[in-house]
Amino acid sequence: EIDDQQDAVDYAIHVLLTAGMSTPALRYISRAGVDIEYAAYAEITAAAVLLIPFELGSLTNCILYLLYFGGSWYIAVLQGIAILCRLILLVIICRREADEQCFV
Numbered sequence: 001e002i003d004d005q006q007d008a009v010d011y012a013i014h015v016l017l018t019a020g021m022s023t024p025a026l027r028y029i030s031r032a033g034v035d036i037e038y039a040a041y042a043e044i045t046a047a048a049v050l051l052i053p054f055e056l057g058s059l060t061n062c063i064l065y066l067l068y069f070g071g072s073w074y075i076a077v078l079q080g081i082a083i084l085c086r087l088i089l090l091v092i093i094c095r096r097e098a099d100e101q102c103f104v
Helices: 003-019 024-031 042-068 073-095
Strands: none
Touching: 003 024, 042 073
16 A cells, blocks of 8 residues: 555655654655754744744834834834744744644
8 A cells, every 4th residue: 555655654754763753844844955853852842932922022122112212213123124024934834734743
């Protein structure tokens, strides 16, 4: 039954053993040459968990800086660009398709 997909199964197992999990997206980026070692470890998720609170803190900082400290326009523009980029990243993460996952 898997004879015609033996290479794909072997590669999925290789990715599973290397990264700690195997998903279609992870196999795709692994084929592209990205180092996937330690991709499934929980320490990496701290960055994603902190993205929303950090975004709210940056937005609050930018607003308070402009309102109460008479901030320069170029500082506001730089902070605004950084905030906008993180919001775009958050939208991309939230709108991505569900991924089939297999964990070790």
